[in-house]
Each structure stands twice: as structure tokens, then as C-alpha cells.
Amino acid sequence: MIGTMRRLGRLFDPKSAKSLILALDHGASEGMVPGLTEFPALLAGSARLPVQGVVLNKGLARASVPAIDLNKRIVIQLSAGTRHGVPTYNQSLVCSLSEALRLGADAVSVHVNIGNDLEDRMLSDFGMVTDEAHGLGVPVMAVVYARGGQIVNELDPALIGHCIRLGGELGADMVCVPYSGDAERFSLAVAACPVPVLLAGGPGQPSWEAFKRMVADGLAAGAAGAVIGRGIFQHKDPLGALAEMCALVHGEPDPEAA
Secondary structure (H helix, E strand, O other): HHHHHHHOOOOOOOOOOEEEEOOOHHHHHHOOHHHHOHHHHHHHHHOOOOEEEEEEEEEHHHOOOOOOOOOOOOEEEOOEOOOOOOOOOOOOOOOOOOHHHHHHOOEEEEEEEEEEHHHHHHHHHHHHHHHHHHHOOOOOOEEEEEEOOOOOOOHHHHHHHHHHHHHOOOOEEEEOOOOOOHHHHHHHHHHHHOOEEEEEOOOOOOOOHHHHHHHHHEEEEOOOOEEOHHHOOOOOOOOHHHHHHHHHHHHHOOOOOO
């Protein structure tokens, strides 16, 4: 596990002990997502900012090698499913650990949706990935959502707490979940989790200011960072938004104020 821990440590800023990871893996599930077509410029610009890593699907990871700063860690997304699928919450493994390593992965991500009729297979995939990844010294980020036929409210604090607990119980090195909005119960779940908990972008917010408040509230409740995609690449000024998010996550002065 020494290799796993060393690679995991590189995904956290040495000063703030927080992690900001840019998620650019939405194309597989959503198709031609507005804003994502400009990802080469965003990747290049992120080299000047304290962004600890970028999440990519394997095809973009292979095509983007020249654009990725060598100091940025690559998190290869192993799971995929499309919004056209039946059911839409299905996630299947589409990349192996060996392929991810050939692409230069510093960590891998697996997506699990609980509360549906495919939960057992996604959990089985999760277990297999953690075993194989740790055998190769690779950290695993589990992205866990409550989605499916049994779920009424995806942000129910009890469900978010279960997602956090599940990721920690089943061997992930980082757990990524949406913020429930209930600071007390979120804090309890984070404190009881044996690994860092990162904030997912979650449901769309009415404004950029509301999005930043959501992230700030989650960080104050104990989150160790954030994995942000759509909130950044669909902003009218993606690099400016990324700079603001870096300042928020790492506790630095607001670049606009400076």
C-alpha cells in the first residue's frame, strides 16, 4: 500500500491539505456538452493554478497528453453510462487498471449509484477495482450517488451519509459525494469516514455565487476538497471560475480582490 499512499498524497496540496480536481469526463455520459469542447484551453490554463488533478475518460487522456501539465495528476474514469441508456443510472466498467496505467494514471475513479436494481453489480465492480488497484499501488476515488427507482431525494442527508460511509467501508482512498446541505449530519459522516471526502459538483445551482456558497459550506462541514466539472467548464469565464475555486478550496485570497 506504500505506492497507493504516496500517489494519494500527491493529490492534496502540501500547504492547504486540500484537493481541487477538475472533472472533464462528462462527454461520455452527456455527449456534446456545452463548454466541454473548449477543454484543451482549460487544461492548458489550469497549469498556472493549484489544481491537483484532472478526471478524464481514457480516450481524452490519450489524446490530451501534450496539453496536460506534468505537475497535474491524471485520474482515469473507469466507469461510463449514457443519459440515453435504460436505466440512465447504470454505470459499467469500460477501462481496465492496466489500460489506465498505460495512459499514465496517478489514480482511478469508479462511479457507483445506490438505491436501484443495478446496485449489486456496481458494488461488485467497485470491490474488484479497489482490490486490483491497491495491488498495483493505485489510489481509487469512489464517486457515490443515491440514484434510481428507490430514491426520492438524492440529497437526503441520511442517503449522503450512507454514500460516504459506503465508500469508506468498501476500500476507496477518496470518496466523492454531493453536499447534502445539512452541515451537522454531513460533518458526522465525514468524521466517521476513514478516508478524505470530496465534494461533487452536484445538482445545478441558480448562480455562480450560490455554487461557491455550496462548496464553502461543504468545506466548512469537513470536506477535504472538491471535484468540479460543469460548474467550471460551463462558466462564461472558465479559467476565472477555476481560479476563484482554487482560492476557495485552498483558503487563498480571492484573485479578484487581489
